[in-house]
Amino acid sequence: MEDPLVYVYDRRTGDKPEERVSLEGVSDFRSFRRKLLDTLAIDASDEFVVTNSSRQEINDDSSYEDLIVQGGTLYLLESTDQELLAPTDERIDYVPHYDTLVKSGIYEYYASEGQNPLPYAFAELIDNALTATAKNEGERNIDLFLYLEDSPTICVFDNGRGMTSKQLNHWAIYRLSKFLRNKPGGDLNETFLQEKTPRSLNSDISYFGVGGKQAIFFIGTACRMISKTRHCGDVHELSMSKDEFEAKEKERKSVFSGRIRNRRCGDSSHLQQTGHEILKKLIEEQEKSRDQFTAVFISGIAEKNVQYLTKNFVAWSRQLAHIYHYYLHGPQGNIMGRKERASSPFKQISITIHMKAGRDSTELSLHQIDDDMQTRYIRSAKATFDFKVDVPAVGEVEGVLRYHPFEYDHETYPVLLEAEDEQSDTEDVEDAIQPSRKARGNRAMFECFWNGRLIPYTTIDGLALSLNLERRLSECDAFLLLYSHTHTHTHILNNPSIQMMVQTEN
Secondary structure, rough: OOOOOEEEEEEEEEEEEEEEOOOOOOOHHHHHHHHHHOOOOOOOOOOOOOOOEOOOOOOOHHHHHHOOOOOOEEEEOOOOOOOOOOOOOOOOOOOOOOOOHHHHHHHHHHOOOOOOHHHHHHOOOOOHHHHHHHHHHHHEEEEEEEOOOOOOEEEEEOOOOOOHHHHHHHHHHHOOOOOHHHHOOOOOOOOOOOOHHHHOOOOOOOOOOOOOHHHHHHOOOEEEOOOEEOOOOOOEEEEEEHHHHHHHHHHOOOOOOOOOOEEEEEOOOOOOOOOOHHHHHHHEEEEEEEEEEEEEEOHHHHHHHHHHHOHHHHHHHHHHHHHHHHHHHOOOOOOOOOOOOOOOOOOHHEEEEEEEOOEEEEEHHHOOOOOOOOHHHHHHHHHEOOOOEEEEOOEEEEEEEEOOOOOOOOOOEEEEEEEHHHHHOOOOOOOOOOOOOOOOOOOOEEEEOOOOEEEEEEEOOOOOOHHHHHHHHHHHHHHHHHOOEEEEEEEEOOOOOOOOEEEEEO
């Protein structure tokens, strides 16, 4: 760390250049004044005032404490209102306040449309783990540990490729995207996973260097990133917290700086303070059993988050199963009657939740959940219409239309599970007559997935093709179309130069 100093302009007369005044050994205003006299060769009998560039006078210990900042610019003047006899240059930094990091998730997740956003914060961390494990030759294990007792701690552990110390340093930089990391000098050797895969299940989800850190500081107030690569026996560990940022700011230290601890695998000797028992346990139990890994430890969990996770386990685990449905079950999804998981590489992905709250312990693999909304859509559909939209020079989008007919006296289109819960709560009489439920109604036609992963609350009302179908085809005609072997449709968008080719297969 550079020596503490200030830059001083003597503007009592003339236009002397700035002088660098070291603050080494300076603890109060008296010692600071002596340092000024010595550095600028000023006679002790000379009269002057010391101000900052806002003309606030520094004349006692209190003002020294409040107004002297590292690298700041000061003036020596005859009076605080003296005219500046010559221009001065003042150094400034563009370093953002630490709230940019620790509060970024709050604003991001406010757009969650009234739903508790914790599952989507977890999803940001699982995204990183999917990317890290994409090149695994064997199983891809992602474990979510939740210890919701004293000093609640949450950890996401994966057996992916891990990070070197330099890669861990780059991870800590807010908004340092993979695009920038891979420029000359980035030296991260990261590859973009652009190979062609069904449903775009390429695990290339985390791009912009934002989501993981936003999620961490939405869930808690402190984190510890621990990682190890297969080719190095050392473990690299980096911690950051809101309390640490505040302390550095108060001590006038560089907030966005720190140290990476490099240690041997399974070594928890540096965690001597109370409150780290869970962290020590996971380090000692999990690290030695893995030749490569990354673990994200989050602490400072808000009580409201603990309560939600404890009381709504079924709901939020079901939401995660919906988000990662196709990674868990393969390109065709969770089809009724399937006894085995989809073929490689999708069968290798395991996302498991381990939760301990009081005397209760729960372990659940997301693959075991069979009532998430995507599973219900797939299993209740009477026919499926798969298509691809190819926009020349732009890209390709896959889509699925599912047919949910009205059968006898009820709709087969699945109602949102939250709506079902609300309906059951309002049923005062067992045989109460319920009004007929509309099917999709005014809801958007398509959910959106990014590289195989659901983007919550992002929808498309409909495609021009589907609107034409609604206008031109009767229900019977549409049903026959869904069962046709092959259908090719070329549709001209508003821009006549863009064609959309839709290919479907039975």
